[in-house]
Amino acid sequence: MQTRDEIFATLRDALVELFELDAAQISLEANLYEDLEIDSIDAVDLIDHIKRQTGKKIAAEEFKAVRSVGDVVEAVYRLVNAPAA
Structure with a gap:
């Protein structure tokens, strides 16, 4: 997972799988x-x-600060692209 689009696709699949949501939502x-x-x-x-x-x-x-799916995408993007400590 590197790009925001890839993160969104993975997150969408997870939401569908975990919570039985309609992907269109x-x-x-x-x-x-x-x-x-x-x-x-x-x-x-x-x-x-x-x-x-x-x-x-x-x-x-x-x-706690995330509200939208986009907020989660941004949080994950920052997490996976953060420089190694």
Whole structure:
């Protein structure tokens, strides 16, 4: 997962697989909580799935700030493209 488009495609597939959402509902503008009805437990599952896919964990504080699918894409993009510490 390197480009934003690749991250979005992977994230969309994960949302469909994990939460049985319709892929047509999932856009960069879709609000996780209002449009997709993701709750806090689902969010934890999503964070765990991202960790398995990338080998890196999104900080809970960073994930609290995300509201839309696009926000998640940006957070993952920053995570996977961050310089190694």
